[in-house]
Amino acid sequence: MHPRSRSRPRDLWQALSARGCGYLLSEWPWRAVAYLVTGALAGALALVVITAAVALAGVLAVVLVGLPLLVLTALVGIPVARLERHRLRLIDRAPAPARPVRQPPATGPWAWLTTRLRERATWRELGHALLFALLLWPLDALVVVLVLAVPLYLAATPLLMATVGGGEEAKVLKQWTVTTWPTALGVAVLGLLLLALGAYALGLAAGARAELTRVLVGTPREGGPDTRVVELARSRVRLVDAFEAERRRIERDLHDGAQQRLVALTMTLGLARLDAPPGPLADQLAKAHGEAARALEELRELIHGIHPKVLADYGLAAAVADAADRSAVPVDVTLELPGRLPQAVEAAAYFVVCEALANIGRHSGADRAEVSGGHRDGRLILRVRDDGRGGADPGADPVAAGAAPGAGSGLTGLADRVSVLDGRLSLSSPPGGPTLLSVEIPCEWTEPCA
Numbered sequence: 517m518h519p520r521s522r523s524r525p526r527d528l529w530q531a532l533s534a535r536g537c538g539y540l541l542s543e544w545p546w547r548a549v550a551y552l553v554t555g556a557l558a559g560a561l562a563l564v565v566i567t568a569a570v571a572l573a574g575v576l577a578v579v580l581v582g583l584p585l586l587v588l589t590a591l592v593g594i595p596v597a598r599l600e601r602h603r604l605r606l607i608d609r610a611p612a613p614a615r616p617v618r619q620p621p622a623t624g625p626w627a628w629l630t631t632r633l634r635e636r637a638t639w640r641e642l643g644h645a646l647l648f649a650l651l652l653w654p655l656d657a658l659v660v661v662l663v664l665a666v667p668l669y670l671a672a673t674p675l676l677m678a679t680v681g682g683g684e685e686a687k688v689l690k691q692w693t694v695t696t697w698p699t700a701l702g703v704a705v706l707g708l709l710l711l712a713l714g715a716y717a718l719g720l721a722a723g724a725r726a727e728l729t730r731v732l733v734g735t736p737r738e739g740g741p742d743t744r745v746v747e748l749a750r751s752r753v754r755l756v757d758a759f760e761a762e763r764r765r766i767e768r769d770l771h772d773g774a775q776q777r778l779v780a781l782t783m784t785l786g787l788a789r790l791d792a793p794p795g796p797l798a799d800q801l802a803k804a805h806g807e808a809a810r811a812l813e814e815l816r817e818l819i820h821g822i823h824p825k826v827l828a829d830y831g832l833a834a835a836v837a838d839a840a841d842r843s844a845v846p847v848d849v850t851l852e853l854p855g856r857l858p859q860a861v862e863a864a865a866y867f868v869v870c871e872a873l874a875n876i877g878r879h880s881g882a883d884r885a886e887v888s889g890g891h892r893d894g895r896l897i898l899r900v901r902d903d904g905r906g907g908a909d910p911g912a913d914p915v916a917a918g919a920a921p922g923a924g925s926g927l928t929g930l931a932d933r934v935s936v937l938d939g940r941l942s943l944s945s946p947p948g949g950p951t952l953l954s955v956e957i958p959c960e961w962t963e964p965c966a
Contacts, residue, residue, distance in 0.1 A: 528607040528723045532716065544607070545715040548722035549664065551606040552656045555725065558603070559653020562596055566649050591632065593641030596648060597733035604734070607726050612734035615640070621858060621960035631960065634894060644732040652725065659721045663714035670707025674700045782808040824866070831855075832862040836887055839870050844877035845885050845902070852890035855961040864933045865898055865955060868941065872900040872953050880904025880951060891961070896939075898955040906949035 531544040539545065566589070573586040601612045615637040620627040632638050670688065677686035677700045685695045694700045785805040792798040827835035833853040840847035856862070869887055876885050882904030889898040931941045939957035 528719055528726070532719050532723070539719065540712060540715055544719060547606045548715075548718045549660070551603060551722045551726070552660050552718065554603055554606070556653045556657040556660065558596075558599060559648050559656065562592075562645060563649035563653070566592055566645065587629075587633075590642055591629075591638065593638065593643070593645035593733075594632075596645040597641040600644070600648070600729045601734055604726055604729060607722050608730075612730050614733070615735060621962045627960070641733050644729075647732075652728075656721075656725065659718065663717045663721070664711075667707045667711035667714050671704050671711060673703040673707070778808060778812040782812055827862060827866050828859075832857060832865055835862075835866050836869050839866070839873060840887060843873045843885070845873070845880075845882055847873060848884070848886045850886070850888040851898075855891075857891070857896060857959050858962055861896055861937060861957050861959045864937060864939070865896060865957065868931075868934065868953075868955055869898065869900060876900075876902045876904065876951075880906075880949075882949075882951075889955075891959075894958055894960060896955075896957045896959050900953040900955075902949070902951050904949050904951060905947075906945045906951050907947040 528544055528548060531539050531542055569585065569589045569592065573583070573589060576585060597614065601614065604612045617635045617637050618631055620631045673686050673688055673694060674697070677684075677694060677697070680686065685693050686700060688694055688703055694703060782805065785801060785808055789798060789801040789805050792801050824835055824838065826838050831853065833851045836851055837849050840849045857865075873885065873887075876882050880902050882902035885900065885902040887898070887900050889896070891897070934941045934955060934957060937957050937959075939955065942954045943952070944954075945951040
């Protein structure tokens with residue numbers, strides 16, 4: 517293959533691995549120098565900004581103004597990380613997007629601030645900013661001075677001898693004096709050789725710095741296992757959101773379409789039944805009217821199971837109370853939720869409670885059940901407890917609340933949905949009872965609490 521037919525290196529490491537003088541004759545040494553020099557300048561600026569912000573916050577702390585400023589200083593890592601990810605393009609064409617963070621549950625600066633301060637990525641970026649301002653940029657400057665400035669100074673010895681030294685002498689690194697032209701030329705050749713070797717050293721240093729930056733404030737390279745795990749987690753969240761949206765669409769179509777037609781049919785049959793004289797025709801109309809009424813009731817139950825309207829309109833607390841009213845076992849509800857939570861969280865929690873109550877009614881032999889919980893410390897906490905026989909088998913089905921040993925449960929898929937939301941679903945069911953199903957899902961309010 518002709519050398520010109522080879523693809524251009526996509527990053528510094530590919531350029532360094534090129535044979536011969538391909539690296540020295542390419543743009544990559546200049547990119548490495550630009551990366552290290554801009555890193556030294558940006559790091560020095562970050563040090564000045566962080567020091568000034570902390571000092572100002574300390575001075576103003578006596579009047580309580582410095583405390584909010586100190587909190588805002590914790591966010592300094594965000595712009596620094598963004599700048600560093602942008603600078604990575606100098607030596608690596610592969611994108612380095614930021615690590616995924618949760619979206620604020622509501623609009624406004626306060627919701628964004630509270631969400632950001634709870635993110636691990638925020639503190640990771642702050643740690644990188646402090647490391648960058650205190651240690652990394654001096655190393656960048658030192659590498660540039662030792663590997664680039666010194667060889668250039670040596671290579672300029674003949675020029676210095678001809679200008680500053682008047683053609684008679686030149687100081688080499690201010691340590692020894694060169695008085696002859698052959699010696700000056702020899703020093704210049706040595707400087708050029710060191711400059712060529714230094715170009716490789718600069719490339720290695722810049723590449724190492726870039727990899728450290730990518731690990732701290734970026735995402736792994738495309739195609740790596742970490743990237744696939746992140747993308748898989750994102751795709752699971754997207755699938756759950758799409759599934760929930762499709763459930764709401766089906767519920768709305770059935771409610772506004774088929775259910776309304778059945779209501780009209782039931783009313784028409786009822787009117788026809790009233791107008792028909794006694795006899796076989798009236799009996800058939802009565803039978804048809806009863807069948808239509810039963811079909812309407814079954815459709816309403818189906819719609820309720822797909823996505824209950826009370827959940828969409830009034831929230832989780834009202835939907836759980838409605839599910840408790842329809843339960844075969846008496847249920848006490850103590851749920852403290854004065855606001856609305858994200859739709860995916862409400863839907864997952866509601867269907868977990870419904871499935872748990874259904875299992876209690878079918879398998880537990882309980883006389884009474886209880887649903888309790890609330891929102892505390894940024895987490896939705898739910899507890900479903902019954903006084904039944906217990907003995908659910910966590911090994912066979914770790915979430916079969918209230919089920920007898922070996923009984924099946926539809927909660928397994930709901931446990932997967934809870935895990936997609938970074939939640940946790942656990943079961944305690946000793947023989948003889950009681951059975952306790954616990955759900956914890958991290959979330960924030962989407963509407964202000966009353």
